Amino acid sequence: MKNIFKIIMLLSIGLFLNSCYYDAYPEEEISTPDNDGGEVPTEVSFQIDIQPIFGKCVGCHGGNQNPNLTEGNAYSSLVPAYVKANDANGSKLFKKLNDGHQGGVSNDKLALIKAWINDGAKNN
Ligand code: HEC
Known part of the structure; x- marks a missing residue:
């Protein structure tokens, strides 16, 4: 009889501790921004995230070869000629890089470009 009582006590304590443990979780999630751990930040910036990718392109796309991917010219050279806002799969820039140009x-980087296009291809 004594043993059964002990087991019930242990079970109750276990359940009690467990319930406290769970209470703590939702609060933590609320204070955590939803972009941690993801591959792609919630808002991709053309200036910060996309332009630097073209560093390896400007040797060829420095003005004579379209599109012109140099800083200050890349956006107007790409949108709308090579980038269809909100449609990465229909954008020549994405298709070209996806094909390993x-x-x-x-x-x-390809995921960043895709997210930027599908988020409206903003000049941000
Ligand atoms: C070694 C030189 C070279 C490099 C480096 C290069 N390109 Fe190109 N690119 C070309 C040439 C040449 C063409 C035209 C022939 C073709 O379509 O493949 C071209 C075509 C393109 C086109 C299609 C143009 C059109 O009018 O159809 C896009 C978009 C493009 N490149 C983007 C890029 C991007 C973005 C990078 C960097 C990640 C890059 N290229 C790197 C030489 C290069």
Whole structure:
């Protein structure tokens, strides 16, 4: 009889501690921004995230070869001729890099370009 009582006590304590443990979780999630751990930041910036990717392109796309990907010219050269806002798969820039044009770009960078286009291809 004594043993059964002990087991019930232990179970109750266990359940009690467990319930406290769970309470703590939702609060933590609220204070955590939803962009941590993701591959792509919630808002991709053309200036900060996309323009630097073209560093390896400007040797060829420095003005004579379209599109002109130099800083200050890349956006107007790309949109709308090579980038269809909100439609990465229908954009020549994305298709070209997806096909590995001149060595292409890393998957992370390709994902950034895709997110930027599908987020409206803003000049941000
Ligand atoms: C070694 C030179 C070279 C490099 C580096 C290069 N390109 Fe190109 N690119 C070309 C040439 C040449 C063409 C035209 C022939 C073709 O379509 O492949 C071209 C075509 C393109 C086109 C299509 C143009 C059109 O009017 O159809 C896009 C878009 C493009 N490049 C983007 C890029 C991007 C973005 C990068 C960097 C990640 C890059 N290129 C790197 C030489 C290069």
